[in-house]
Amino acid sequence: MKKKLGIGVDIGGTNTDFGLVDAEGNIVRRGRLKMAGYDDVAVYVKDLAEALLAALGELDAEAEGIGIGAPNGNFHTSCIEHAPNLKFKGIIPLSEMIRQYINVPVMLSNDANAAAYGELIYGGAKGMKDIIMFTLGTGVGSGVIVDGKLVHGFTGCAGELGHAILVPEGRLCTCGRRGCLEEYASARGICQTFDELRRWVTCYTGKLANIPLRGLDTKLIADAAYAGDEVALKAFERTGFLLGIAAANAVAATSPEAVFLMGGPVQAGKILMEPLEKSFHEHLYVSFKGKTQIRVSELNANDVAILGAAALVKMPR
Numbered sequence: 001m002k003k004k005l006g007i008g009v010d011i012g013g014t015n016t017d018f019g020l021v022d023a024e025g026n027i028v029r030r031g032r033l034k035m036a037g038y039d040d041v042a043v044y045v046k047d048l049a050e051a052l053l054a055a056l057g058e059l060d061a062e063a064e065g066i067g068i069g070a071p072n073g074n075f076h077t078s079c080i081e082h083a084p085n086l087k088f089k090g091i092i093p094l095s096e097m098i099r100q101y102i103n104v105p106v107m108l109s110n111d112a113n114a115a116a117y118g119e120l121i122y123g124g125a126k127g128m129k130d131i132i133m134f135t136l137g138t139g140v141g142s143g144v145i146v147d148g149k150l151v152h153g154f155t156g157c158a159g160e161l162g163h164a165i166l167v168p169e170g171r172l173c174t175c176g177r178r179g180c181l182e183e184y185a186s187a188r189g190i191c192q193t194f195d196e197l198r199r200w201v202t203c204y205t206g207k208l209a210n211i212p213l214r215g216l217d218t219k220l221i222a223d224a225a226y227a228g229d230e231v232a233l234k235a236f237e238r239t240g241f242l243l244g245i246a247a248a249n250a251v252a253a254t255s256p257e258a259v260f261l262m263g264g265p266v267q268a269g270k271i272l273m274e275p276l277e278k279s280f281h282e283h284l285y286v287s288f289k290g291k292t293q294i295r296v297s298e299l300n301a302n303d304v305a306i307l308g309a310a311a312l313v314k315m316p317r
């Protein structure tokens, strides 16, 4: 009998990455399609399916199922719906299109939901039933798991905690409203916080004094903070403080066992995590105090998108 492997597909604006994943969560084969070559979704799906079938053939394996993490992926409809970063416009019935080539269950969700489910199946949340995941990157995504199940909600779009308003009348968000968490806790938001703080310090002469906002990234700011730049340190403290409030607020809705965080800014380590934990525990409602952990994802940053997508295959159907 052929061995069964899960398939995880991560669709992004630049690349589609896929991986074949064994039962222990090891990615045993990887592949990539460059999105620039595809204007026609039908051609894209055909090439993707052929690449998956070729990889399965080489490993003499068959697919247990295919999980897909995609921007604006709607779990209920299994369609990509109006994704701003993809060339494929409108509503794309992706799962159905793939099943015409590979007739196995195909599950589709957005990338943050997939990351949360990946943590549950393969990462630090193994054995837990209730978690919330925040993914910090270009934006802020989140996935909510209750009683072992991803929460999709009435619309299929639940878990948009990055667009929960944290600062009334605050920074203008890409979504058109003001004060969303994303504008403060994304990589972009952290850079902006640093930029604001250095303007307020009249004689800021740190290493980053001459780097314009668009030249900053969270790694530069973190390195400066570790080298003793107090303004850089303050930027992470402020981020941790706000993110701690956002996480504590989220806990009030579903009472998770742990809140997980992942993504580039989290690599900053203790300069973010210490103020975050302090703020989180300070702002938790009494019923949850001392009972809710805050944790960093245990999945490898290079693997999480594929593992998260592959984990969707393990969802109870």
Ligand SMILES: [Zn+2]
Pocket: 162, 163, 173, 174, 175, 176, 177, 180, 182
């Ligand atoms: Zn927003």
